[in-house]
Amino acid sequence: MQVEVKLDPERKEIGIVVLAPAPSPEVEELVRRLEAEQLSPLRGWQGDTMTLLPQSQVVRCYAQDKRVYAAVDGGAVYLLPERLYELEEQLDRRKFVRISNGEIINLDKVTAVDLSLTGTIRMTLGEAGYAYVSRRYVKKIKETLQLERRRT
Amino acid sequence: MMKKETRDWLVLVLLGGVLGLLAGIIWMPYVVGSRECPPLAVLACVGLGAMAGLATQPFADSGRTLLLRSLGHFLLTAACFALLVTEGNLAQDARGVLFGEGLLLVLYLLIWLGRWTGWYLEVAQLRELLGLDPGPTPLKWRETLPYLPFVLVLCDLLPGALRGVERMVQADVPALSGLILPFLLLPVVSFCVGISLGRRQGVCPLFPIACFVCYLPMVYLLFNHTALFHCFMTAVPALAGNLLGALGRRSRYRNTL
Numbered sequence: 001m002q003v004e005v006k007l008d009p010e011r012k013e014i015g016i017v018v019l020a021p022a023p024s025p026e027v028e029e030l031v032r033r034l035e036a037e038q039l040s041p042l043r044g045w046q047g048d049t050m051t052l053l054p055q056s057q058v059v060r061c062y063a064q065d066k067r068v069y070a071a072v073d074g075g076a077v078y079l080l081p082e083r084l085y086e087l088e089e090q091l092d093r094r095k096f097v098r099i100s101n102g103e104i105i106n107l108d109k110v111t112a113v114d115l116s117l118t119g120t121i122r123m124t125l126g127e128a129g130y131a132y133v134s135r136r137y138v139k140k141i142k143e144t145l146q147l148e149r150r151r152t
Numbered sequence: 153m154m155k156k157e158t159r160d161w162l163v164l165v166l167l168g169g170v171l172g173l174l175a176g177i178i179w180m181p182y183v184v185g186s187r188e189c190p191p192l193a194v195l196a197c198v199g200l201g202a203m204a205g206l207a208t209q210p211f212a213d214s215g216r217t218l219l220l221r222s223l224g225h226f227l228l229t230a231a232c233f234a235l236l237v238t239e240g241n242l243a244q245d246a247r248g249v250l251f252g253e254g255l256l257l258v259l260y261l262l263i264w265l266g267r268w269t270g271w272y273l274e275v276a277q278l279r280e281l282l283g284l285d286p287g288p289t290p291l292k293w294r295e296t297l298p299y300l301p302f303v304l305v306l307c308d309l310l311p312g313a314l315r316g317v318e319r320m321v322q323a324d325v326p327a328l329s330g331l332i333l334p335f336l337l338l339p340v341v342s343f344c345v346g347i348s349l350g351r352r353q354g355v356c357p358l359f360p361i362a363c364f365v366c367y368l369p370m371v372y373l374l375f376n377h378t379a380l381f382h383c384f385m386t387a388v389p390a391l392a393g394n395l396l397g398a399l400g401r402r403s404r405y406r407n408t409l
Contacts, residue, residue, distance in 0.1 A: 112284060112285075113284060113287065114287070115272060117268070118215050119214035119215070121274075132215075135212065138274060141278065142274075145278070145281035
């Protein structure tokens, strides 16, 4: 792959154009990674230490005891300064979706979806455990997934 | 300020109650064969109307909320229905009332099954969109299928064989089919098989039903209606074992996470 940098003093922000002879999985993957790169990371706190959390590593954000936390790959949990509704604006809308009043999850991290006899929908998020979907949000989740599918 | 959801509920209850009242006033005189309406019967109609207005609400949520709401809705509906049947002389005796309540329960189960099928399709769609495995079959029928031979052996072959042995030796007392089968073999084996299925596949509601249904013909082929309790002696332990096995499976997964 050839990488070329063109400097244009009149440009206000960085733009990337991917040139390819035809659509391919490699091109799609590259575009996906570039798009993920441009999303701002979250600022997570553990005690006095602040860590920048890339969105691709965030498994879920949830409210507990009036505070908002983010669980990331590997199981670490960070305290976030934002509220859930603020995070909804900040997070990638194609990947992150609210599944209940107190939880936003990364759809890329879902490894299984189960249904109980009483209609409870449980999503398994790999090693990060389970998340329970509120019925009110099912429609929105489907819309997000359908939108993502159309784009890819 | 009242929530929109609560307001919607109240409107539905009120609307259902008014329709029930109209139905009671118009319909009850024909039923009781008098110009006067029994007030309790009309009250029951109002109650049933209100409950019909609320019919979709228990299914708006899930989990424990759904269970509690459904149970509350069923109990209130059953109470109104019993009052209507009694006051309107719709049943000859208590058995008739119980039969009506049984039909109501079947109706509830059918509605629940319909709703559950909707949820299942929704989850199947989510799995597909997420690119995940299709997941278990509806009510885990395919997962339960390998256990059907056990059920057939236990509930059909075994009673037949034991009955045959008793006839062969011309036993005076049918101890094998009358005591050992219903009080020892059926519960113990059903329970153990249920545990095995629960540990492997989780809750499989069709398993105890299969035990019940497979034993039912044997009741009339080998015994008579007094042996109907045999069906419960296999279905109830099968359900208990399955639930216990599923609980063990759940705690095992929780420990591995």
